[in-house]
Amino acid sequence: QVQLVESGGGLVQPGGSLRLSCAASGIIFSMYAMGWYRQAPGKQRELVAVIGSGGTNYADSVKGRFTISRDNAKNTVYLQMNSLKPEDTAVYYCHARLIPRDYWGQGTQVTVSS
Numbered sequence: 001q002v003q004l005v006e007s008g009g010g011l012v013q014p015g016g017s018l019r020l021s022c023a024a025s026g027i028i029f030s031m032y033a034m035g036w037y038r039q040a041p042g043k044q045r046e047l048v049a050v051i052g053s054g055g056t057n058y059a060d061s062v063k064g065r066f067t068i069s070r071d072n073a074k075n076t077v078y079l080q081m082n083s084l085k086p087e088d089t090a091v092y093y094c095h096a097r098l099i100p101r102d103y104w105g106q107g108t109q110v111t112v113s114s
Contacts, residue, residue, distance in 0.1 A: 002026035002103045004094045009108030012084055016112070020079040022094030022105055032098045034070055034077040038090035038110075045093065049079060061087075084112045 008020040020036065033052030039045040049058045049068035056068055067080040077094065089112050094105035 002096075004096060004103055004105035006092065006094050006105045006108040009092060009110045011111045011113065013114055014085060014112055016084050017080070017082045018084065018110060020081065020092055020108060020110075022077045024075045024077070024094075024096060027096060027098075027103070029075040029096075030072040032096040034068075035095040035097070036068060036077075036079045037093045037095055038088075039093070039107075040090040043090075048092070051077065081110070084110075086112045088112050 003025045005023050006020060008018060010018065012018050033050060035050035036048040037045050038048050047059055048062055049056065049066055051068045051070055058066060065081065065083045068077065070077040079092070081088065088110060090110060091107040092110050093107045096103045
C-alpha cells in the first residue's frame with residue numbers, strides 16, 4: 001500500500017544537472033524523514049542526503065553540489081544534483097523513515113558520462 005516512486009534519472013554529461021523526484025503515497029508524508037540513497041555497481045548502498053524536522057544532512061561527497069527539498073503538500077521529495085561527476089553514477093533510491101517503519105522506492109538510474 002505504501003509506494004515511493006522515483007523519477008528524473010537519466011544520462012547526463014559531467015558538469016550537468018538533474019533533478020530527481022520521489023512521490024510518496026500511503027503514508028502521512030509530513031511525519032516521515034525523507035532521504036536519498038545511491039548504489040553503484042559492486043558497492044554498498046550509501047546515504048546521499050536526508051531531510052527531516054531537524055534539517056538536512058548530506059554526504060561529504062555531494063555537499064555544495066546536491067540539494068534535498070520536500071513539498072509536503074505534494075507528498076514529494078526532490079534531489080537537485082548540480083556539477084555532476086562520473087562518480088555520481090548509481091541507482092538512486094528514495095527512502096522514508098518514521099521509526100520503527102521505513103520504506104524504499106524502486107530506484108532510478110543516474111549515469112554521468114561523456
